[in-house]
Amino acid sequence: MGWKTLKQHFGITHQVTVEKDCINIGSGYVHDLVVINTKTGRAVENSTFSSFLNEHYPELKNSPEDKILELISAEDVFLNSLPVYTYTNDGEILEKQCEEFGYPNVTHDGLIMYENTFSEDKNKIIERAKGELEIAVKWAEEGIIKAKNELAQKHTELDLYKANLQKLTAKHQQNTIEEIQ
DSSP: OOHHHHHHHHTOOSEEEEETTEEEEEOSSOTTSEEEETTTOOEEEOGGGTTHHHHHOHHHHTSOHHHHHHHHHSOOOOSOOEEEEEEOTTSOEEEEEESSOSTTOBBTTSOBOOTTTOBSOHHHHHHHHHHHHHHHHHHHHHHHHHHHHHHHHHHHHHHHHHHHHHHHHHHHHHHHHHHHO
16 A cells, blocks of 8 residues: 555655555544545545645645545555564454654554554563453453342342332232222
8 A cells, every 4th residue: 555655745744544444644633634535535634624735735635536546556665674563452463564663653554653552572562462451351350240240239129129019919909809899
């Protein structure tokens, strides 16, 4: 994908990242000042910052979508291919490539390398992934305990309501029988 080619062509100095079928142009505060659809080449500005392209990248704003698609479909050329590691929520350790380590740099596939989720030290990432999963297990266990307690409370309420219903039914059934006699 040609996110780097696009960035260089338009002289983009803001962060450029890839997310699903989009290329985002943004900052450390707002990652999606502009979102470019990688299938259509259409660039859409964040509604809060609707003058961003005019102010910073008017050539991009005025470029036809087919030109943007051409840039996006180009093969990016990287000066370095340094290994960097990250992890997924299911505990998979991924090796990516980058030109330069650390935030706010991005991997060759356009992921921003946050300091808490990327490292050139694979063992650090394995430990972070383990830590994240240990916390997830703890939260899930606490959630189960809470749900069991809530369920026990609901069973107590249900038993009380059933007992009250039985008393009410018995009392009024007795009244009905006496009224008939």
